[in-house]
Amino acid sequence: MAHAAAYDDFASLDVSGKRVFVLTGAGVSAESGIRTFRDAGGLWGDYRVEEVASPEGWAADAALVWRFYSERRAKAGTVHPNAAHLALAQFEEALGDRLFLATQNVDPLHERAGSRRVVHMHGELMKSRCERDHAPPFEDSGLYMDAASIPRCSCGARIRPHICWFGEMPFEMDSIGRALSNCDVFVTIGSSGAVYPAAGFVQRARSVGAKTIYIGPEQPDNADAFDECRLGKAGDAVPALFRT
Ligand code: OAD
Secondary structure, three states, X not given: OOEEEEHHHOOOEXXXXXXXXXXXXXXXXXXXXXXXXOOOOOHHHHOOHHHHOOHHHHHHOHHHHHHHHHHHHHHHOOOOOOHXXXXXXXXXXXXXXXXXXXXXXXXXXXXXXXXXXXXXXXXXXXXXEEOOOOOOOEEOOOOOOOXXXXXXXXXXXXXXXEEOOOOOOOOOHHHHHHHHHOOOEEEEEOOOOOOOOHHHHHHHHHHOOOEEEEEEOOOOOOHHHOOEEXXXXXXXXXXXXXEO
């Protein structure tokens, strides 16, 4: 059972010489003004997941899907990294390739904070790709608000958001698996622990003997798998997390 307490009841962890795996979720971007999915007022309160985040939703109404992601692109243009993103970029600076940062977030805030090696397992908001995978994903800040504006690939298929939808395989699972098998410390920041496979990473890290820590204002669904739940906001708790 996790030891849960306010984040400042825990000491900074000495990670010198250790391999650290950090998984971030929507909560790491909450203090930047990006809505989470499942909190009160979250995105899934306004939209039906299956309509905007599934291959079936895309087949039924691609314009609705693009409106949803276009609104999020427009929002992403107005937000800035917070203290948690900045601290993670500094940890990368100090730890080098001993830090593996995987995010479920599709926003670009880790990169804007200076993180250089971010694994976006659920895709990237500011990229698009051919729905038939005829060409690789490309940078795209376009806003497509109706069916007529949806661009086409040179092969004739529609361009879709570069997002992992429900029912699709998250990206970079091989490199994630290797990093989980090799980590000494595993930290999840701001994720409700409701969506797999990400919610199962902590078990994998535990099975190789890693110390497991959760950071967020409330305990996640998978709290039992963590050694410690440090209860607090990411912007307060993450900067104090490690001694490098
Ligand atoms: P959720 O919306 O499910 O959970 C957000 C978590 O962030 C909650 O546990 C909150 O307690 C926590 N939180 C809120 N404010 C915070 C703060 N200031 N600091 C730290 N934590 C805070 O989001 P995710 O778990 O990331 O997938 O959702 C996982 C996936 O489900 C998403 O990537 C998305 C969604 O459906 C796809 O779209 C494929």
